[in-house]
Amino acid sequence: MAKIKVELKERSYEIVVGTDILSNLGKIIKEAGWGSEIFIITDQLVNELFGDKLRQGLISFSCQTLEIPRGERQKNLKIAAKLYDELVDHAAHRDSLILALGGGVIGDLAGFVAATYMRGINYIQVPTTLLAQVDAAIGGKTGVNHPNGKNLIGAFYQPKLVYSDLQCLSSLPARELRTGLAEVVKYGIIEDADFFQFLETNAHHLNTKAFESPDTLRAALKVWQTIVAESAKIKATVVSHDEMETGRRMILNFGHTIGHALESLTHYKAYNHGEAVAIGMVATAKIAQEINLLAAPVVERIRSLLTRLELPVKLEGINIDKVISAMGIDKKVKGGKLRLALPEAIGNIRIVDDIPAKTISRVLQEMGCQ
Numbered sequence: 001m002a003k004i005k006v007e008l009k010e011r012s013y014e015i016v017v018g019t020d021i022l023s024n025l026g027k028i029i030k031e032a033g034w035g036s037e038i039f040i041i042t043d044q045l046v047n048e049l050f051g052d053k054l055r056q057g058l059i060s061f062s063c064q065t066l067e068i069p070r071g072e073r074q075k076n077l078k079i080a081a082k083l084y085d086e087l088v089d090h091a092a093h094r095d096s097l098i099l100a101l102g103g104g105v106i107g108d109l110a111g112f113v114a115a116t117y118m119r120g121i122n123y124i125q126v127p128t129t130l131l132a133q134v135d136a137a138i139g140g141k142t143g144v145n146h147p148n149g150k151n152l153i154g155a156f157y158q159p160k161l162v163y164s165d166l167q168c169l170s171s172l173p174a175r176e177l178r179t180g181l182a183e184v185v186k187y188g189i190i191e192d193a194d195f196f197q198f199l200e201t202n203a204h205h206l207n208t209k210a211f212e213s214p215d216t217l218r219a220a221l222k223v224w225q226t227i228v229a230e231s232a233k234i235k236a237t238v239v240s241h242d243e244m245e246t247g248r249r250m251i252l253n254f255g256h257t258i259g260h261a262l263e264s265l266t267h268y269k270a271y272n273h274g275e276a277v278a279i280g281m282v283a284t285a286k287i288a289q290e291i292n293l294l295a296a297p298v299v300e301r302i303r304s305l306l307t308r309l310e311l312p313v314k315l316e317g318i319n320i321d322k323v324i325s326a327m328g329i330d331k332k333v334k335g336g337k338l339r340l341a342l343p344e345a346i347g348n349i350r351i352v353d354d355i356p357a358k359t360i361s362r363v364l365q366e367m368g369c370q
């Protein structure tokens with residue numbers, strides 16, 4: 001088991017990463033005195049998979065489960081309002097505690113409800129997808145989508161604890177696992193060359209097959225322990241230095257400017273988040289190469305690791321101008337300016353201004369854009 005501290009003065013908290021630990025959470029809550037009454041917010045599938053295990057350890061609490069349907073479309077104000085209604089109906093009070101049991105959708109939504117119900121009550125993130133364990137559950141960004149854009153309504157509100165059980169990863173579909181892996185690779189590139197090398201060495205464990213047989217499971221869980229804990233450590237360090245995303249936290253956006261453009265351009269259908277970010281990271285590394293910041297063999301290492309993890313690294317059938325426009329920077333770029341987090345080496349990232357539009361277009365073309 002690993003414990004990682006997110007240092008934020010009086011809002012500091014721990015991230016716990018372990019295997020088969022869900023039923024121990026009640027004891028930790030009791031000892032810490034985080035709440036007398038518990039509301040688990042979860043979705044149908046996650047409740048079916050892990051709800052009982054979690055509730056086993058909560059028998060000494062009054063505990064309600066508030067279940068919503070699955071999917072990104074549930075992350076909206078209507079569902080938040082429905083959850084407020086349920087909290088009011090159950091007379092939830094300032095000493096109530098919310099447990100967000102699920103992927104990033106549940107974490108963002110339940111965190112937002114916790115941030116706003118009675119001006120903020122305690123909550124704990126119990127992330128069950130890889131993406132949520134290594135990224136979404138850490139850092140206190142909570143929120144919901146608006147019909148005009150993702151995550152437009154939200155608040156920075158830190159949890160009391162992030163509690164990640166690696167056993168949850170064994171039921172994830174391959175594509176969900178891969179979307180989290182893109183963020184994991186990102187951490188290696190932005191902060192930690194040794195970690196990147198660890199991923200290269202262990203790439204063969206990083207798929208759902210490793211969970212299928214008891215022989216491979218043990219080795220896989222060991223590798224996942226390192227991966228989730230190291231990723232959490234890197235995110236925790238970045239968040240500790242820049243809680244409100246005013247400066248350094250921007251390095252976490254490596255690959256995301258182009259990734260987000262691809263997601264919105266294809267209406268969140270062609271690529272999931274990690275796939276779009278994987279393409280975005282290769283494109284961004286190539287941009288760094290174009291401006292002589294990054295050596296060609298390093299770009300190849302990034303591309304090769306992502307390919308081994310079965311993430312996409314090409315961009316076919318997409319129009320260059322549309323990507324530039326979806327980046328929301330066409331006007332600025334035509335004036336000759338774009339700000340991106342660019343790698344200068346594995347483990348070392350720099351914010352660069354003034355990236356010319358034609359450099360981006362050239363790279364997009366090289367990657368298969370028309």
Ligand SMILES: NC(=O)c1ccc[n+]([C@@H]2O[C@H](COP(=O)([O-])OP(=O)(O)OC[C@H]3O[C@@H](n4cnc5c(N)ncnc54)[C@H](O)[C@@H]3O)[C@@H](O)[C@H]2O)c1
Pocket residue numbers: 043045046049070071072075102103104105106108128129130131132135136137138139140141142150151168169170171172173176179
């Ligand atoms: N707050 C942040 O800093 C932050 C960072 C990154 C992403 N996000 C948000 O996270 C969301 C994406 O999160 P996600 O990728 O976890 O998707 P998700 O929450 O939609 O979960 C994906 C699917 O997996 C299912 N699932 C969850 N755990 C499972 C398990 N262990 N086994 C089998 N199925 C399981 C869920 O029911 C869901 O259908 C987006 O809304 C994104 O905006 C937030």
